[in-house]
Amino acid sequence: MTLASERIWTAALVVIGDEILSGRTEDRNIAQVARWLQVQGIRLMEVRVVPDIEARIVEAVNALRTAHDYLFTTGGIGPTHDDITVDAVAAALGRPVVVHPEARRILEDYYASRGGLNEARLRMARVPDGAELIPNRMSGAPGIKIGNVHVMAGVPHIAAQMLDALTGTLEGGARLLTETVGCWVAESEVADILREVEKAHEDCQIGSYPFFREGRVGANFVIRSTDAEDLRSCVDTLCDALGTAGYDFTPGGI
Amino acid sequence: MTLASERIWTAALVVIGDEILSGRTEDRNIAQVARWLQVQGIRLMEVRVVPDIEARIVEAVNALRTAHDYLFTTGGIGPTHDDITVDAVAAALGRPVVVHPEARRILEDYYASRGGLNEARLRMARVPDGAELIPNRMSGAPGIKIGNVHVMAGVPHIAAQMLDALTGTLEGGARLLTETVGCWVAESEVADILREVEKAHEDCQIGSYPFFREGRVGANFVIRSTDAEDLRSCVDTLCDALGTAGYDFTPGGI
Numbered sequence: 001m002t003l004a005s006e007r008i009w010t011a012a013l014v015v016i017g018d019e020i021l022s023g024r025t026e027d028r029n030i031a032q033v034a035r036w037l038q039v040q041g042i043r044l045m046e047v048r049v050v051p052d053i054e055a056r057i058v059e060a061v062n063a064l065r066t067a068h069d070y071l072f073t074t075g076g077i078g079p080t081h082d083d084i085t086v087d088a089v090a091a092a093l094g095r096p097v098v099v100h101p102e103a104r105r106i107l108e109d110y111y112a113s114r115g116g117l118n119e120a121r122l123r124m125a126r127v128p129d130g131a132e133l134i135p136n137r138m139s140g141a142p143g144i145k146i147g148n149v150h151v152m153a154g155v156p157h158i159a160a161q162m163l164d165a166l167t168g169t170l171e172g173g174a175r176l177l178t179e180t181v182g183c184w185v186a187e188s189e190v191a192d193i194l195r196e197v198e199k200a201h202e203d204c205q206i207g208s209y210p211f212f213r214e215g216r217v218g219a220n221f222v223i224r225s226t227d228a229e230d231l232r233s234c235v236d237t238l239c240d241a242l243g244t245a246g247y248d249f250t251p252g253g254i
Numbered sequence: 255m256t257l258a259s260e261r262i263w264t265a266a267l268v269v270i271g272d273e274i275l276s277g278r279t280e281d282r283n284i285a286q287v288a289r290w291l292q293v294q295g296i297r298l299m300e301v302r303v304v305p306d307i308e309a310r311i312v313e314a315v316n317a318l319r320t321a322h323d324y325l326f327t328t329g330g331i332g333p334t335h336d337d338i339t340v341d342a343v344a345a346a347l348g349r350p351v352v353v354h355p356e357a358r359r360i361l362e363d364y365y366a367s368r369g370g371l372n373e374a375r376l377r378m379a380r381v382p383d384g385a386e387l388i389p390n391r392m393s394g395a396p397g398i399k400i401g402n403v404h405v406m407a408g409v410p411h412i413a414a415q416m417l418d419a420l421t422g423t424l425e426g427g428a429r430l431l432t433e434t435v436g437c438w439v440a441e442s443e444v445a446d447i448l449r450e451v452e453k454a455h456e457d458c459q460i461g462s463y464p465f466f467r468e469g470r471v472g473a474n475f476v477i478r479s480t481d482a483e484d485l486r487s488c489v490d491t492l493c494d495a496l497g498t499a500g501y502d503f504t505p506g507g508i
Contacts, residue, residue: 018461021298022432023288024476025463027281030303034277044275046310049284049301052461056300079442080462081449120445139466155464178276188333191374195335207272207306208334209279210409212393222278 006226009042009172012064015049016057016075016085017154028156029074036163041172042070052076057088065092065149070170075154077141079120086144089151090128100127103142110140135165174226179235182254185247186210187219193241194221201234203227211254220253260480263296263426266318269303270311270329270339271408282410283328290417295426296324306330311342319346319403324424329408331395333374340398343405344382354381357396364394389419428480433489436508439501440464441473447495448475455488457481465508474507 013033019025027049034044045068050056057076065071076085090097103125104117111117124141127133134143134150136158143162144151152162183190187208198206204225211218221238225231235251242249267287273279281303288298299322304310311330319325330339344351357379358371365371378395381387388397388404390412397416398405406416437444441464452460458479465472475492479485489505496503 015301018459018478019463019476020284021288021301022430022476022478023285023290023292023298024432026285030274031277031280034275036277038277044277045305047269047275047301047303051299078462078464080445081452082459082461114440115443118442121442123445124442155466157466176276178278186368188372188375188378189369191334191372191377198335205272205336207336208332209273210332212409212411222273222276224272224276 007173010045010068011037011042011070011072012046012068013044014057014060014064014071014073015047016052016073018052020049021051029154029159032156032160033072033163038176040170041175042170043176052082052084054084054088054091057085058092061089061092061149070148070150072150072152074152074159077124077151077153079123083123085151086126086128089146089149093128093146095128095130097126098129099125100131100133103127103133106142107140134162136161176224176226177228177231178222178224179231180253181221181235181238182218182250183221183242183247184216184218186217190242190247193245197234197238197241200237201230203230204234218254261427264299264322265291265296265324265326266300266322267298268311268314268318268325268327269301270306270327272306274303275305283413286410286414287326287417292430294424295429296424297430306336306338308338308342308345311339312346315343315346315403324402324404326404326406328406328413331378331405331407333377337377339405340380340382343400343403347382347400349382349384351380352383353379354385354387357381357387360396361394388416390415430478430480431482431485432476432478433485434474434476434507435489435492436472436474436504437496437501438470438472440471444496444501447499451488451492451495454491455484457484458488472508
């Protein structure tokens, strides 16, 4: 059974970039950060997508870093004029921006065979004073960790490298476990069943996610709990109730 | 030329749903709402993704509906116990929840051949008092418009139907125009060019979006302006500068 006193670790994500808000680029980082956090036993509680405007980034960073155990950002750490995340995070934390000697060395090595380190590339060695680096084997330019703020790249596979480097380094709680049960039914036909089963299992939440496929309506019911036994019991109760009411269901989801 | 006094219309989006924050479902609504708003001449300035917790939804709705001309929400308007958006928006606006007679009639018609209107389905006729409906030909259940708040479905193709129904009904300003120029170059090699060209065209912004493809680095430069002439001039200047510096570029992007 889950102890009521068990600590829940929470995180928030700030996605920085006009390209997401214009619809030009479809974000891939929300889902990948969310899934990675689940495995670390940390709950993603809020995401904000903000434009490349320093005041907006500062506002989001300060609202969320104080409200959660961890804050992550993606985007805006490249070499061009529109990459202002480091300056914004430094401003949010009230720290100066400095060139990190280790980041400079990494970039010198990386660009040795690629035309050398110019002024634009050196921008990627700038960090808020006191920051540590998050390694990035993909493109040299590291991410940045300062306090509970983790500044990562916007390009999804580079962000993935940085998450990989952070794996196991953050303290988390019990991992949220999930099971899915699928059913070819309009969710509105089984709303009472879902509500009653959830009510009978207070350490579980049930989410209902309808879909239209192959010309038919269906829904996946996702049961979440930090306790494996409670989760199993809730799934069993739900399947029994669906079966008794005459519905075919698919363990694992459709 | 763009007049400095020209009004810019802004919007925000609240994406409601544990399934996005858990990483189970990859959001598709941010990009589709963003692209639709562009066409309406409205700028999407912020997105917040919040969990299925009433207090968190209320907080986001109230922060963003007062800061922007329009607010949109997606998710949480179905028939099941985890669909709490209507209650949260009503609470945010300080209004009671009522059954909308027209919504009830729409649902009665829709479900006449589908087992009839039960209590769960009737939940989808509940609106904050004073709301209008946003039609939804796909699944019967309408969206809701109240003040500057537009409450839409989470299922992306139903949200798309609701956006379609809203097309042309919202006042907007000049549409933000974009042109893209692609280049097989590390963006760090041309950072100076980008900054200088942007500085010389004060009504344009240039975003730089690097990528790795086919084992090579490249970048797309996206130029944005509400003025077609300024945009053209900025694109021409950028292409000239890239060409003069010896880079091949691809109008339209790579």
